[in-house]
Amino acid sequence: MFLATKLIEQNARNFAPRLASCHCRKLSTDPHASPEIDNDEEFRVLNLRQVQAQARPKRVIKKDVAAPPRANKMPVDQDWGAVWPGPKTFHPASVPLPLRQGYTEKAAAPPSKYGNAELMKIPNFLHLTPPVIKKQCEALKQFCTPWPKEIPSEEQWNKHFPMEVITTDYCHGLPTIRNPLSRIVTIKFKLSTLKLDKHAHDKFLRLVGERYDPETDVLTIVTDRCPLRKQNYEYAQYLLTALYHESWVTEPWESLKSEADMETYHFIRNKSKVSAEEILNWGKTEGGKKLVAHEAFGKSVENLMNEGENEYNIQAYKTEALKLLGLPSLKSTSP
Amino acid sequence: MLRVANSIIQNAIRNPIQCERGLQTTAVNLKVQSGRYKVTQKRDFPLTYEMANPPHYIAHRKSWNSWNTSNLADGLRSAETTIEDIFIRRFMTGTWHSLVCSEVIIKRQHNHIRVAAIIRQGVPARKMYFLIGYCEELLSSWLQCPVTLELQTVADKKDVIFKYI
Numbered sequence: 001m002f003l004a005t006k007l008i009e010q011n012a013r014n015f016a017p018r019l020a021s022c023h024c025r026k027l028s029t030d031p032h033a034s035p036e037i038d039n040d041e042e043f044r045v046l047n048l049r050q051v052q053a054q055a056r057p058k059r060v061i062k063k064d065v066a067a068p069p070r071a072n073k074m075p076v077d078q079d080w081g082a083v084w085p086g087p088k089t090f091h092p093a094s095v096p097l098p099l100r101q102g103y104t105e106k107a108a109a110p111p112s113k114y115g116n117a118e119l120m121k122i123p124n125f126l127h128l129t130p131p132v133i134k135k136q137c138e139a140l141k142q143f144c145t146p147w148p149k150e151i152p153s154e155e156q157w158n159k160h161f162p163m164e165v166i167t168t169d170y171c172h173g174l175p176t177i178r179n180p181l182s183r184i185v186t187i188k189f190k191l192s193t194l195k196l197d198k199h200a201h202d203k204f205l206r207l208v209g210e211r212y213d214p215e216t217d218v219l220t221i222v223t224d225r226c227p228l229r230k231q232n233y234e235y236a237q238y239l240l241t242a243l244y245h246e247s248w249v250t251e252p253w254e255s256l257k258s259e260a261d262m263e264t265y266h267f268i269r270n271k272s273k274v275s276a277e278e279i280l281n282w283g284k285t286e287g288g289k290k291l292v293a294h295e296a297f298g299k300s301v302e303n304l305m306n307e308g309e310n311e312y313n314i315q316a317y318k319t320e321a322l323k324l325l326g327l328p329s330l331k332s333t334s335p
Numbered sequence: 336m337l338r339v340a341n342s343i344i345q346n347a348i349r350n351p352i353q354c355e356r357g358l359q360t361t362a363v364n365l366k367v368q369s370g371r372y373k374v375t376q377k378r379d380f381p382l383t384y385e386m387a388n389p390p391h392y393i394a395h396r397k398s399w400n401s402w403n404t405s406n407l408a409d410g411l412r413s414a415e416t417t418i419e420d421i422f423i424r425r426f427m428t429g430t431w432h433s434l435v436c437s438e439v440i441i442k443r444q445h446n447h448i449r450v451a452a453i454i455r456q457g458v459p460a461r462k463m464y465f466l467i468g469y470c471e472e473l474l475s476s477w478l479q480c481p482v483t484l485e486l487q488t489v490a491d492k493k494d495v496i497f498k499y500i
Contacts, residue, residue, distance in 0.1 A: 064456075064459050064460055066456055066488065066490065087444070088485060089440075089442070089449055089451040089485035091485070091487055092487065093487075102384055102396070102397075102497075103388070103392075103395075103396040111384060111497065114489070114494065115436070115437075115453055115487070115489045115494040115495040116384070117383070117384065117385060117437040117438060117440065117453055117495070118384060118397060118398065120437075120440055120451045120453070120485075120487065121397075121398045121399065121400065121402070121440050121442075121451075122398055123402070123442070171445065172403075172404045172405075172411065172445065173402065173403040173404040173405075173442075173443035173444055173445070174403060174404055174405055174410075174411060174412050174416060174443060174445075174446070175443075175445075175446035175478075175479070175480045176411060176412060176446075177445075179411065181409075
């Protein structure tokens with residue numbers, strides 16, 4: 001069947017041009033109409049049957065091929081500071097190190113640096129390698145001034161600047177530069193740097209209470225009640241000034257302090273002095289020169305009363321008492 | 336005060352239902368499910384390293400996806416930071432649609448936000464560069480601080496698969 005139609009088509013093609021040309025010569029008056037029909041290849045075929053269309057070539061999607069990691073091409077003596085100039089998330093193609101990160105069971109190798117999110121999470125210090133730090137320090141040197149010659153040692157420095165002011169600045173990983181805790185100001189200084197007499201010293205210590213550390217002789221004032229750091233610093237300065245001047249003031253009621261109000265034992269003000277001197281001056285006439293208990297004895301009694309009874313204080317008291325009474329000191333120390 | 340207490344007691348006596356108390360005697364089901372994946376029968380479910388380690392391994396086997404100071408003790412702006420981070424994550428996964436192969440890592444330094452992620456090489460490089468600029472520009476205008484996208488690309492999604500369960 002197919003062959004038959006093919007033959008018919010062939011015949012039709014063979015006859016058609018001849019017929020057409022004849023027809024043209026007789027009927028057509030237009031000379032331009034003929035050349036199209038002359039071309040026998042252009043003659044369209046009536047195809048009644050569906051012929052399978054030729055498969056079109058599939059459109060090839062051009063995929064960009066990613067460049068190989070540049071870490072492979074890096075020379076050994078490159079300037080690393082130029083490759084990694086600032087803080088940045090880890091990128092495996094820029095770091096020529098065979099890094100691995102991650103936990104694996106069964107002693108398998110940890111995941112490599114490619115496609116490894118763990119390496120991207122941890123903050124890295126690849127921008128702060130020792131040569132880079134050295135270079136940055138060199139660059140910063142021009143802005144530095146030499147240490148002043150007047151304060152070479154820490155002693156000198158403490159002498160000229162007795163007060164220490166401590167404040168804290170907070171850095172956040174947040175878009176804020178404020179922290180309420182940065183308002184707190186602490187000032188510290190040695191109490192010996194203040195000029196105080198005995199009464200003022202005593203009163204000063206009573207006023208400051210627990211802020212004074214007797215072991216290190218350091219007074220600490222912490223101010224945090226104002227909203228700003230400057231206000232707190234000024235308040236601390238005010239407190240210090242007020243404390244100093246207040247401690248120098250002697251109020252009229254302070255003279256009423258009796259023996260019971262004394263915070264420590266004073267030999268001079270006590271019965272023990274009177275008794276010791278009574279013993280010393282026993283049997284002496286009224287007009288004669290009165291003996292006075294020597295100072296070392298008073299000191300030993302004060303130590304015994306203030307610091308409490310311990311072996312050392314009792315021993316000192318014993319020797320001083322013997323000395324007071326003019327008795328020979330005993331060789332053996334055991335009681 | 337006493338009168339009020341009296342009226343409450345009287346009310347309770349009248350309506351005994353009000354003063355009932357439930358006592359639970361069954362065992363508490365302390366099942367934790369979040370961040371854990373079930374093993375499939377064919378053992379063909381892909382897991383990334385992040386998914387393979389459940390949340391209790393944070394700081395042991397894997398680290399945090401958000402790095403900031405509000406999750407420290409007495410940290411400031413914790414609510415705002417959390418909301419912003421969720422927004423950034425959603426924006427990133429939506430903008431880089433079906434391209435983000437890992438969790439979106441958000442690191443904050445002062446007011447600078449660094450957003451890191453692993454992206455599949457599914458779109459041409461030109462589009463990627465456009466999307467990077469687009470994300471940085473929009474996020475920084477919304478969050479009012481500089482945003483940097485620091486991406487790593489992988490050729491295929493399988494490159495980030497740690498294991499199959």
